[in-house]
Structures are given as structure tokens and as C-alpha cells.
Amino acid sequence: MRPLFSPIHNYLAKYSIAGGGLLVLTLLTLVLIFPRTSHITRVGVAVSQPVPFSHKHHVSGLGIECMYCHSGVEESPYAGVPATKVCMTCHSQVWTNAEILQPIRTSFATETPMKWNRVHDLGKFAYFDHSIHIAKGVGCESCHGRVDTMPLMWKEKPMQMRTCLECHRNPEQHLRPKSEIFTFGYKPDEPQEVVGKRLMQEYGVQPYNLQNCSTCHR
Numbered sequence: 001m002r003p004l005f006s007p008i009h010n011y012l013a014k015y016s017i018a019g020g021g022l023l024v025l026t027l028l029t030l031v032l033i034f035p036r037t038s039h040i041t042r043v044g045v046a047v048s049q050p051v052p053f054s055h056k057h058h059v060s061g062l063g064i065e066c067m068y069c070h071s072g073v074e075e076s077p078y079a080g081v082p083a084t085k086v087c088m089t090c091h092s093q094v095w096t097n098a099e100i101l102q103p104i105r106t107s108f109a110t111e112t113p114m115k116w117n118r119v120h121d122l123g124k125f126a127y128f129d130h131s132i133h134i135a136k137g138v139g140c141e142s143c144h145g146r147v148d149t150m151p152l153m154w155k156e157k158p159m160q161m162r163t164c165l166e167c168h169r170n171p172e173q174h175l176r177p178k179s180e181i182f183t184f185g186y187k188p189d190e191p192q193e194v195v196g197k198r199l200m201q202e203y204g205v206q207p208y209n210l211q212n213c214s215t216c217h218r
């Protein structure tokens with residue numbers, strides 16, 4: 001009787017299993033790993049701008065507060081990017097002839113807003129709101145990192161769904177007193193568990209719906 005599987009079949013079978021395995025691996029790499037590399041998420045990659053605005057210089061060097069330029073952050077979903085006239089309150093007096101500030105002067109003179117390149121940009125299908133986070137004791141630093149040390153802005157975290165869920169699952173590990181929202185390099189005086197538990201109560205943080213799809217996809 002002829003064997004059911006000839007050596008050639010065995011050979012093919014081995015290869016197709018190996019090939020199938022390889023295909024699965026390739027797909028997994030594409031689906032799971034590739035989107036998480038900095039190439040796609042742009043984590044840690046400084047974004048170039050029409051004018052090389054330095055947070056490091058203006059925040060740590062000159063001591064200007066976040067709210068001076070991002071005044072929407074406590075009251076609205078958007079922090080917002082400052083209008084050119086905010087820059088001009090100082091730059092009509094200092095560095096008035098600097099070449100690198102020419103686009104700012106042109107923007108001001110022609111009343112055309114600056115086109116800043118976005119560093120963070122969630123898809124329209126995800127809903128985010130700054131004000132609720134600020135109101136419940138989540139500092140800028142928890143999501144944006146050490147902005148005060150950035151010459152050009154970069155993304156500190158990928159801002160994908162898992163970034164949100166990492167905190168929404170255990171918010172108590174990330175809360176700080178509201179007085180420290182704008183602090184960079186914050187360290188709690190007591191263990192974070194103690195501070196976190198207390199602030200959860202004090203600010204009335206409700207962790208129950210934080211992982212529901214409809215919280216962020218409305």
C-alpha cells in the first residue's frame with residue numbers, strides 16, 4: 001500500500017507549518033510591536049517648529065507659568081496654544097531684531113496665526129478633556145514629562161489607549177495635591193499609596209467608569 005503521506009508531503013507540511021508560524025509572527029510584529037516603536041508613536045522625538053520655541057528657556061530660565069500661554073487647561077478640554085500677541089508682549093521689547101523670530105513678527109503684522117506643528121494629536125474617535133484631570137489632581141508632568149527641560153517639545157508617552165488605561169486602572173498611584181499640578185520633579189512627602197488613597201477621597205475620584213469604552217469613545 002502507498003503511504004498516505006509521501007516524504008514530499010511531509011516536507012511540504014513542515015514548511016507550511018514553519019511558513020504559517022512565520023506569517024503569524026510577522027503579523028504580530030506589525031500589529032503589536034511596530035505601532036509601539038518610536039517611529040510611529042514619536043516618543044522622545046523633538047518636533048521641529050517654524051520658530052524654535054524653547055520651553056526649557058521660557059519655563060525654567062525665565063520662570064513663565066504654563067497658564068500664561070496655555071490658559072484653557074483648567075477650564076476646558078483644550079490647553080490651547082498661545083496667540084502670537086502673547087509672544088509679542090515680550091518680543092516687541094526683547095530680541096526684536098532676531099532672525100529666528102521673524103515668523104512671529106510676520107504673523108503679528110499680518111494677523112495670520114502661527115502654524116505650530118502638533119506634538120500630540122489623538123484621533124477624533126477618542127475623547128480627552130484636560131480640565132477634569134487638572135481638577136482631580138493629575139499633574140502636567142504625569143502625561144507630558146519634564147516639559148521644563150525640553151528645548152523643543154517631544155511626546156513623553158505614546159498617548160495610545162494603553163497610556164490612558166495604565167492610569168485609569170490605578171489612578172491612586174498618580175494623584176498629587178492640586179497645589180502641585182504645575183510642579184515638575186514632584187515627589188510626595190509620604191508614600192504615594194497614602195497620598196493617593198487620601199486624594200481619591202478628597203477629590204471624589206470615581207474609578208468605576210474609567211475603563212468603560214464610552215468614557216473615551218463617545
Ligand code: HEC
Binds near residue numbers: 065070118120144
Ligand atoms: C511663553 C509661552 C509658553 C509657556 C510659558 C508654556 N508653553 Fe507650552 N507651548 C507653547 C507654544 C508656542 C507651543 C507650540 C510649539 C511647541 O510645541 O513647542 C507649546 C506647546 C506645548 C505642548 C505640546 C502641544 C502639542 O502640540 O501637543 C505641551 C504639552 C505644552 N506646551 C506644555 C506646557 C507646560 C506643561 C508648560 C508649563 C510648564 C508650558 N507648556 C509653558 C508656549 C508656551
Ligand code: HEC
Binds near residue numbers: 051053054087088089
Ligand atoms: C514673558 C516674556 C516672554 C514671552 C511671553 C515670550 N518670550 Fe521668548 N524670550 C524671552 C526672553 C527674555 C528671551 C531671551 C533673552 C535672552 O536670554 O537673551 C526669549 C528668547 C526667545 C527665543 C530665542 C531662543 C531662546 O529660546 O533662547 C525665541 C525663539 C523665543 N523667545 C520665542 C518665543 C515665542 C515663540 C513666544 C510665544 C509663544 C515667546 N518667546 C514668548 C521672553 C519672552
Ligand code: HEC
Binds near residue numbers: 081138144
Ligand atoms: C491625563 C493626561 C494629561 C495631562 C494631565 C495633561 N495633558 Fe496636555 N495633553 C494630553 C493629551 C492626550 C493631549 C492631546 C489632545 C488631543 O490631541 O486632542 C494633550 C495636549 C496638550 C496641548 C496641545 C493643545 C491642546 O489643547 O490639545 C497642550 C498645550 C497641553 N496638552 C498642555 C498641558 C498642560 C499645561 C498641562 C498641565 C496643566 C497638561 N497638558 C496636562 C494629556 C494630558
Ligand code: HEC
Binds near residue numbers: 160167
Ligand atoms: C495619570 C493618570 C491619568 C491618565 C494618564 C489619563 N487619565 Fe483620564 N482621568 C484620570 C482621573 C484621575 C480622572 C478623574 C476621574 C473622576 O472624576 O472620578 C480621569 C477622567 C477622565 C475622563 C472623564 C471621565 C468622566 O467620568 O467624565 C476622560 C474622558 C478621560 N479621563 C480620558 C482620558 C484619556 C483619553 C486619556 C489618555 C489620552 C487619559 N484620560 C489619561 C486620570 C488619568
Ligand code: HEC
Binds near residue numbers: 122126165215
Ligand atoms: C481612558 C480612555 C479610553 C478607554 C476607557 C477606552 N479607550 Fe479605546 N482608545 C483610547 C485612545 C486614546 C485611543 C488611541 C487614539 C489615537 O490613536 O489617537 C484608543 C483607540 C482605540 C481603538 C483603535 C485601535 C488602537 O488600539 O489604537 C479601538 C478599536 C478602541 N480604542 C476600542 C476601545 C474599546 C472597545 C474600549 C472598551 C473596552 C475602549 N477602547 C476603551 C482611549 C480609550
